[in-house]
Amino acid sequence: xxxxxxxxxxxxxxxxxxxxxxxxxxxxxxxxxxxxxxxxxxxxxxxxxxxxxxxxxxxxxxxxxxxxxxxxxxxxxxxxxxxxxxxxxxxxxxxxxxxxxxxxxxxxxxxxxxxxxxxxxxxxxxxxxxxxxxxxxx
Numbered sequence: 001x002x003x004x005x006x007x008x009x010x011x012x013x014x015x016x017x018x019x020x021x022x023x024x025x026x027x028x029x030x031x032x033x034x035x036x037x038x039x040x041x042x043x044x045x046x047x048x049x050x051x052x053x054x055x056x057x058x059x060x061x062x063x064x065x066x067x068x069x070x071x072x073x074x075x076x077x078x079x080x081x082x083x084x085x086x087x088x089x090x091x092x093x094x095x096x097x098x099x100x101x102x103x104x105x106x107x108x109x110x111x112x113x114x115x116x117x118x119x120x121x122x123x124x125x126x127x128x129x130x131x132x133x134x135x136x137x138x
Contacts, residue, residue: 010086012068012131015077018054021129022068028102031061039070047073077130085124085132093121093137100135103127 014021022033037055039046044055053070066086071077090096093115100113106128113123113135121137 010066012066013071013077014054014068014129016050016053016070017129018057018068018070021131022054022057022059022066024127024129025059025066025103026061028099029059029061031059034058034060039073044072085134087134087136089136089138091137096121096123096135096137100125100133103133103135 012018012021019033019035025031026033035054035057038051039053039055040051041055046053050070050073055069057068059066059068088096088099090099097113100109100123104125104127107125109123109125111122111124113121116122119138122135124132124134126132
């Protein structure tokens with residue numbers, strides 16, 4: 001077992017709308033977006049129309065962080081084949097409902113946020129950027 005791992009941080013890739021997505025999440029999660037670099041670095045050899053896209057960015061909210069970028073030109077983002085969700089747990093069911101409703105704006109709710117048979121509040125969705133989220137409250 002490797003006990004030297006100090007963090008496990010999700011790194012999301014987007015198809016040209018990374019900055020828009022992170023700003024959307026930032027408003028919902030009361031976070032801060034930092035764009036560390038864009039594709040305008042000559043070493044990236046990105047087409048002129050792509051040079052303002054995000055090469056590396058972070059969204060910090062509370063004690064949490066999500067890293068993200070726009071996929072390099074010529075590559076595509078595949079959302080359908082990955083069964084990965086970002087799971088958020090809150091201490092107040094009303095806060096969970098509020099976050100779930102905001103994330104669902106323009107997306108698709110798969111399980112409505114409500115008290116489930118196991119006793120906890122839960123809901124899940126795919127947002128308008130194709131990212132899957134789970135909202136939980138015990």
